[in-house]
Amino acid sequence: MRLDVFTQVPHAFGWMTEQKPLATVLGTELELRLFNYRDTTPLRAGQVDDSPYGGGAGMVLRVDVVAAALDAAYGDDRPARVIALTPQGRQLDQALVEELAAEPSIAVLSSRFEGFDARIVDNLCTDAISIGPYVLSGGELPSMVLLDALARRVPGALTDGSGEHESFSLALDRGLEYPHYTRPAEYRGWSVPTVLLSGDHGKIERWRSEQSRVRSIR
Ligand SMILES: C[S@@+](CC[C@H](N)C(=O)[O-])C[C@H]1O[C@@H](n2cnc3c(N)ncnc32)[C@H](O)[C@@H]1O
Numbered sequence: 001m002r003l004d005v006f007t008q009v010p011h012a013f014g015w016m017t018e019q020k021p022l023a024t025v026l027g028t029e030l031e032l033r034l035f036n037y038r039d040t041t042p043l044r045a046g047q048v049d050d051s052p053y054g055g056g057a058g059m060v061l062r063v064d065v066v067a068a069a070l071d072a073a074y075g076d077d078r079p080a081r082v083i084a085l086t087p088q089g090r091q092l093d094q095a096l097v098e099e100l101a102a103e104p105s106i107a108v109l110s111s112r113f114e115g116f117d118a119r120i121v122d123n124l125c126t127d128a129i130s131i132g133p134y135v136l137s138g139g140e141l142p143s144m145v146l147l148d149a150l151a152r153r154v155p156g157a158l159t160d161g162s163g164e165h166e167s168f169s170l171a172l173d174r175g176l177e178y179p180h181y182t183r184p185a186e187y188r189g190w191s192v193p194t195v196l197l198s199g200d201h202g203k204i205e206r207w208r209s210e211q212s213r214v215r216s217i218r
Pocket of ligand 1: 085086087088109110111112113114115116129130131132133134135136137138139140142
């Protein structure tokens with residue numbers, strides 16, 4: 001899978017590319033490319049945004065700048081999904097992450113300040129995605145959220161099986177995962193459920209599905 005992120009702050013991604021699970025799959029199962037709008041802007045002095053028509057505070061990312069960045073990266077051969085990250089988009093959930101993880105390549109556009117000229121979302125993008133109903137200062141953290149969630153779905157990113165039974169997975173009917181415990185078995189009077197110490201895998205399996213079911217309907 002190839003993920004292309006368009007940003008004004010490519011260096012923000014440095015830390016993330018060194019962390020698991022991304023570091024494990026980068027360069028093999030997952031290719032990450034970072035594009036800076038400033039490198040391809042048709043405007044002078046690296047300008048990428050402008051003041052809003054109709055007045056008001058803040059700067060708006062220009063449509064000609066984003067079109068130039070996409071043209072330079074792809075010519076006429078754009079990825080099937082070109083995603084604008086915006087708090088006004090469809091809210092990201094695990095089902096959408098899995099849908100996107102099945103794509104061979106994705107472009108992710110981030111903005112800052114007042115956001116995108118609306119013509120970018122309307123004409124240059126296939127999707128508008130929000131990471132939640134709150135406003136951040138820029139699309140870099142949302143891009144990293146999407147990147148991390150996608151990287152976990154790429155083959156080889158996680159140790160075998162650890163991604164199959166986690167919260168929101170199909171294996172758990174999109175519900176929450178059962179609780180986990182580790183040593184010590186007793187601490188300050190807080191005990192690990194005895195079933196987990198029983199060695200009876202059938203019983204443990206049934207207990208876990210029941211715990212997952214109960215947590216998911218709360
Ligand atoms: C300050 S926000 C712009 C908010 C916009 N003026 C509004 O009220 O809807 C700047 C940029 O950060 C990114 N961003 C902020 N919050 C986000 C969220 N919840 N989900 C996805 N992207 C977000 C987007 O790229 C957005 O264009």
